Amino acid sequence: xxxxxxxxxxxxxxxxxxxxxxxxxxxxxxxxxxxxxxxxxxxxxxxxxxxxxxxxxxxxxxxxxxxxxxxxxxxxxxxxxxxxxxxxxxxxxxxxxxxxxxxxxxxxxxxxxxxxxxxxxxxxxxxxxxxxxxxxxxxxxxxxxxxxxxxxxxxxxxxxxx
Amino acid sequence: xxxxxxxxxxxxxxxxxxxxxxxxxxxxxxxxxxxxxxxxxxxxxxxxxxxxxxxxxxxxxxxxxxxxxxxxxxxxxxxxxxxxxxxxxxxxxxxxxxxxxxxxxxxxxxxxxxxxxxxxxxxxxxxxxxxxxxxxxxxxxxxxxxxxxxxxxxxxxxxxxxxxxxxxxxxxxxxxxxxxxxxxxxxxxxxxxxxxxxxxxxxxxxxxxxxxxxxxxxxxxxxxxxxxxxxxxxxxxxxxxxxxxxxxxxxxxxxxxxxxxxxxxxxxxxxxxxxxxxxxxxxxxxxxxxxxxxxxxxxxxxxxxxxxxxxxxxxxxxxxxxxxxxxxxxxxxxxxxxxxxxxxxxxxxxxxxxxxxxxxxxxxxxxxxxxxxxxxxxxxxxxxxxxxxxxxxxxxxxxxxxxxxxxxxxxxxxxxxxxxxxxxxxxxxxxxxxxxxxxxxxxxxxxxxxxxxxxxxxxxxxxxxxxxxxxxxxxxxxxxxxxxxxxxxxxxxxxxxxxxxxxxx
Numbered sequence: 107x108x109x110x111x112x113x114x115x116x117x118x119x120x121x122x123x124x125x126x127x128x129x130x131x132x133x134x135x136x137x138x139x140x141x142x143x144x145x146x147x148x149x150x151x152x153x154x155x156x157x158x159x160x161x162x163x164x165x166x167x168x169x170x171x172x173x174x175x176x177x178x179x180x181x182x183x184x185x186x187x188x189x190x191x192x193x194x195x196x197x198x199x200x201x202x203x204x205x206x207x208x209x210x211x212x213x214x215x216x217x218x219x220x221x222x223x224x225x226x227x228x229x230x231x232x233x234x235x236x237x238x239x240x241x242x243x244x245x246x247x248x249x250x251x252x253x254x255x256x257x258x259x260x261x262x263x264x265x266x267x268x
Numbered sequence: 269x270x271x272x273x274x275x276x277x278x279x280x281x282x283x284x285x286x287x288x289x290x291x292x293x294x295x296x297x298x299x300x301x302x303x304x305x306x307x308x309x310x311x312x313x314x315x316x317x318x319x320x321x322x323x324x325x326x327x328x329x330x331x332x333x334x335x336x337x338x339x340x341x342x343x344x345x346x347x348x349x350x351x352x353x354x355x356x357x358x359x360x361x362x363x364x365x366x367x368x369x370x371x372x373x374x375x376x377x378x379x380x381x382x383x384x385x386x387x388x389x390x391x392x393x394x395x396x397x398x399x400x401x402x403x404x405x406x407x408x409x410x411x412x413x414x415x416x417x418x419x420x421x422x423x424x425x426x427x428x429x430x431x432x433x434x435x436x437x438x439x440x441x442x443x444x445x446x447x448x449x450x451x452x453x454x455x456x457x458x459x460x461x462x463x464x465x466x467x468x469x470x471x472x473x474x475x476x477x478x479x480x481x482x483x484x485x486x487x488x489x490x491x492x493x494x495x496x497x498x499x500x501x502x503x504x505x506x507x508x509x510x511x512x513x514x515x516x517x518x519x520x521x522x523x524x525x526x527x528x529x530x531x532x533x534x535x536x537x538x539x540x541x542x543x544x545x546x547x548x549x550x551x552x553x554x555x556x557x558x559x560x561x562x563x564x565x566x567x568x569x570x571x572x573x574x575x576x577x578x579x580x581x582x583x584x585x586x587x588x589x590x591x592x593x594x595x596x597x598x599x600x601x602x603x604x605x606x607x608x609x610x611x612x613x614x615x616x617x618x619x620x621x622x623x624x625x626x627x628x629x630x631x632x633x634x635x636x637x638x639x640x641x642x643x644x645x646x647x648x649x650x651x652x653x654x655x656x657x658x659x660x661x662x663x664x665x666x667x668x669x670x671x672x673x674x675x676x677x678x679x680x681x682x683x684x685x686x687x688x689x690x691x692x693x694x695x696x697x698x699x700x701x702x703x704x705x706x707x708x709x710x711x712x713x714x715x716x717x718x719x720x721x722x723x724x725x726x727x728x729x730x731x732x733x734x735x736x737x738x739x740x741x742x743x744x745x746x747x748x749x750x751x752x753x754x755x756x757x758x759x760x761x762x763x764x765x766x767x768x769x770x771x772x773x
Contacts, residue, residue, distance in 0.1 A: 107741050107744065109740060109741070111737055113729060113732055113733050114729045114732075116733065118733065120733070120737045122737050122738060129738055129741070131734055141734060141738070143738075145742070148629070149628050149686075150629060150683075150685075151735050151738065151739065153731060153734060153735055153738070156731065158731060158732065158735040159629050159683055159684070159685030160685060160735055161626070161629065161685045162739050162740060162743050163626075163686075167740060168628070168685060168686045168687070169685070169732045169735055169736060170683065170685045171728040171731050171732045171735070172728050173679065173682070173691050173695055174692050174724040175615075175688040175689060175691070176724060176729065176732040177688070178732060178733060180736050180737055180739075180740040182740075182744065203621070203622065203652070204624060204652045229622055229652050234621070
């Protein structure tokens with residue numbers, strides 16, 4: 107199986123197969139290497155002697171590697187096509203965490219400057235300001251004040267000035 | 269002060285402290301009634317209580333903060349006492365009075381003491397009158413920019429503007445120079461009005477790079493006030509504590525005695541009853557100043573329990589039942605060293621941004637002198653509506669070095685998967701030479717320090733990459749094979765592999 111993996115800013119195309127005592131893996135069509143291991147219990151994978159905590163949700167794998175919390179995206183390139191096409195473009199603001207919209211200081215059609223606050227979301231008693239990544243015009247506001255959001259929700263779209 | 273024996277306690281809180289209080293009640297043979305919002309229906313505090321009632325939708329303003337609902341539950345379920353925990357209504361004098369007026373025992377200080385210390389300016393005045401050193405500044409709210417400038421010049425810059433009815437870092441402005449003062453005042457007043465309904469602001473000299481050292485107080489309703497020594501809470505982010513230790517590693521015995529004396533004097537000045545804390549700022553020169561008094565049990569109370577052997581929740585329950593304290597100040601001694609790590613669901617590398625998520629795998633460390641106070645269990649999702657605390661990890665050691673070593677070991681044993689937590693922050697902290705030497709102040713956590721210490725090693729990232737791919741691969745295999753056959757046993761195998769690959773949930 108082949109997957110596109112992204113973790114901590116690293117990207118790789120990875121091939122993986124079952125093999126004796128575990129699996130074998132190669133990165134970006136490099137040499138195959140054998141990985142010994144098994145799932146010792148739900149969410150815990152022993153790899154080459156060390157335990158890694160794993161949890162899959164959609165395309166995201168949450169990990170705990172030696173106390174470090176990491177998140178990897180693992181995508182099957184064959185199935186990902188449709189999603190990729192609709193994926194976030196530069197001008198899209200979305201929230202990485204759930205929360206409640208508390209303030210929208212701009213309106214559709216407003217000109218905004220890079221760094222200007224577009225949407226304010228409250229999560230865990232903290233206000234998080236989502237700012238325009240570049241100068242432009244507010245093309246769409248997808249939420250209203252008071253909306254409860256899930257992580258990944260699209261907040262607004264800023265059309266960049268030509 | 270209305271103290272008398274009671275049997276059934278309404279625990280007006282949630283999360284780890286609600287669990288703590290329920291356990292405390294059970295250890296005294298008392299019954300505990302829990303309340304929960306819709307977001308907390310499966311929470312641990314609900315499961316351990318003797319009875320529980322839903323009090324509203326997830327938002328605190330519609331649940332844990334609604335006095336009417338709490339009083340109604342107390343009445344219907346036959347509660348004769350209320351324990352407010354910390355936060356929420358614990359320092360709301362009106363609520364305390366309402367509990368008392370309804371004929372229930374309030375497990376906390378008298379409403380008058382709560383009011384006296386709730387207004388920061390009133391508290392400063394009371395302390396000043398009692399001869400407790402306060403941070404140099406105004407004792408009253410200032411009337412406007414002119415007075416601010418005049419007093420500011422007397423007090424000296426840098427200056428801290430603070431909300432008189434405030435707390436939690438809101439309504440505060442640090443002013444370095446005169447020309448910034450007018451704008452800062454307007455900003456502080458507006459924020460104070462919005463957050464606390466009162467735009468009164470007072471001035472304090474900003475103590476540069478202080479340590480935050482607080483004294484635990486315990487008083488009964490018979491006039492006895494003791495202290496349980498100090499806690500150093502200087503490691504903070506956004507004015508919120510993340511690590512606390514007892515005793516303070518750099519406190520001179522004479523300073524300790526003076527601070528403790530001041531704290532006891534402060535408690536007596538307001539006829540305090542119950543558990544409370546006097547917070548001080550400790551300057552590099554050993555000078556200390558009263559900051560504020562918290563008229564409730566605090567998050568970090570466990571470390572004082574560890575070094576003194578006194579169970580503070582038990583003490584609260586006994587004092588509220590009218591019992592005199594069963595020990596004197598002379599009976600109390602500092603024994604060993606304790607450290608607490610507040611483990612939050614947050615992304616330390618992203619400015620400690622809250623990172624709610626599922627606790628797909630959650631296993632607390634244990635072992636001798638390792639204590640974990642938490643309100644979570646494996647399988648739960650950390651709710652977004654409250655602060656993102658996962659647990660308090662508390663360790664004790666015969667020496668500070670032993671406690672630190674124990675903390676390192678416990679942190680490494682802590683399994684959390686599915687949610688990003690601040691565990692790696694503590695591991696990095698416990699390697700830092702300044703922390704190890706005890707030489708740190710409230711300015712310790714800086715963006716530079718975080719950048720230098722919080723990068724995961726390359727080797728971990730690689731292992732993570734491999735683990736992620738294998739996890740996904742196995743899950744897809746299980747999915748494919750289940751889709752291909754209608755075999756019942758294949759479904760069972762799939763379920764096991766799915767669980768294995770995806771964690772629980």
